[in-house]
Amino acid sequence: MRSKREWTRFLAVLLLGLLFAQATASARLKSPTMDEHYHLAQGYAYLKTGDLRLRTRHPPLIGTPFDDR
Numbered sequence: 001m002r003s004k005r006e007w008t009r010f011l012a013v014l015l016l017g018l019l020f021a022q023a024t025a026s027a028r029l030k031s032p033t034m035d036e037h038y039h040l041a042q043g044y045a046y047l048k049t050g051d052l053r054l055r056t057r058h059p060p061l062i063g064t065p066f067d068d069r
Contacts, residue, residue, distance in 0.1 A: 002010075046052060
């Protein structure tokens with residue numbers, strides 16, 4: 001018969017495994033970063049050229065004070 005500590009450890013590992021499986025299964029459907037590649041391209045172009053023409057969806061200077069961090 002297993003001790004209470006072993007059962008507690010087994011239950012903790014099982015629950016963490018279920019949490020990990022649920023998180024990875026739902027990440028594809030509920031991911032908020034579906035347009036991340038556009039933002040990466042815009043940021044890279046701005047850093048290399050200083051040109052804001054790729055930023056078409058947001059006001060052009062809204063992120064500029066925070067870009068150098």
